Amino acid sequence: MDTTVHSSAPVDIWHPDWNDPFDPTAEAGDEFAELVDAVRAVQEAFTRSRTDPAAARSIAEQLRSVARSLGKYEVGEDDQIAGHRWDLAGRGQALAPPLHIDEVTDTTARGRVTVGRFHAGRYAMNGGVTPLIFDEIMARLANDSGRAWARTAYLTVNFRAPAPLDVELRVEAQYLRRDGRKRFMTGAMYHGDVLVADADGLWIELKAEQTLNISEGRKV
Numbered sequence: 001m002d003t004t005v006h007s008s009a010p011v012d013i014w015h016p017d018w019n020d021p022f023d024p025t026a027e028a029g030d031e032f033a034e035l036v037d038a039v040r041a042v043q044e045a046f047t048r049s050r051t052d053p054a055a056a057r058s059i060a061e062q063l064r065s066v067a068r069s070l071g072k073y074e075v076g077e078d079d080q081i082a083g084h085r086w087d088l089a090g091r092g093q094a095l096a097p098p099l100h101i102d103e104v105t106d107t108t109a110r111g112r113v114t115v116g117r118f119h120a121g122r123y124a125m126n127g128g129v130t131p132l133i134f135d136e137i138m139a140r141l142a143n144d145s146g147r148a149w150a151r152t153a154y155l156t157v158n159f160r161a162p163a164p165l166d167v168e169l170r171v172e173a174q175y176l177r178r179d180g181r182k183r184f185m186t187g188a189m190y191h192g193d194v195l196v197a198d199a200d201g202l203w204i205e206l207k208a209e210q211t212l213n214i215s216e217g218r219k220v
């Protein structure tokens with residue numbers, strides 16, 4: 001069975017003004033996209049599998065070998081490609097649901113996402129995955145159009161209907177209003193005409209001293 005359920009064409013949207021020193025144009029090749037697709041395929045195939053002990057041991061060793069191969073290319077967080085490829089679904093972050101953001105305007109964003117069993121709860125999208133999708137599209141909108149960097153303060157998700165697997169879902173976000181440093185956003189996810197989830201969230205514009213790489217205690 002072909003378990004590469006997440007592949008689809010990259011879209012031509014990336015964002016250079018999110019305090020991101022990474023230059024995605026330098027990494028615009030298809031090879032990294034193929035690597036992310038391969039990692040996603042492993043995640044999906046693993047989730048769908050029921051291995052016997054010998055197979056589990058053997059495949060674990062092969063995957064450790066892959067991890068050692070990738071380890072030779074380890075770089076700092078600002079220089080890694082995963083999470084910085086704005087043109088790819090889920091920014092090339094293999095854990096992230098592969099959300100394709102098709103359009104971002106001053107006040108709206110829309111995209112689409114298809115998840116497989118890797119992101120499933122039971123026969124439907126896992127309830128923790130839905131907020132990941134909303135956070136991604138709503139944060140992208142909150143931080144778009146040259147706005148100063150803002151982080152999520154809260155994100156409330158209402159689950160209206162089970163979100164099916166292996167079919168494309170539409171995701172929308174709207175920038176409602178601004179109040180000082182606060183940016184209020186809403187989101188909605190649809191399967192066809194059925195609303196499967198909606199969200200409201202608050203993003204707060206960071207003060208200069210808050211734009212730190214907190215892991216390393218330095219300014220980004």
Ligand SMILES: CCCCCCCCCC(=O)SCCNC(=O)CCNC(=O)[C@H](O)C(C)(C)COP(=O)(O)OP(=O)(O)OC[C@H]1O[C@@H](n2cnc3c(N)ncnc32)[C@H](O)[C@@H]1OP(=O)(O)O
Nearest residue numbers: 018019020135139150151152153154180182202204206210
């Ligand atoms: C390479 C670049 C990539 C960039 C990607 C960025 C997007 C990523 C989106 C994310 O997912 S961020 C990760 C998840 N979020 C966080 O980790 C944020 C953790 N929280 C914080 O860092 C601080 O709480 C935060 C910066 C959000 C706010 O702290 P502040 O000290 O600046 O807020 P302050 O206490 O001054 O409050 C400012 C206003 O917001 C209000 N406020 C703050 N938190 C609130 C809350 N949770 N609910 C409601 N209101 C809130 C607060 O009442 C106040 O309202 P007023 O101005 O009307 O007085």
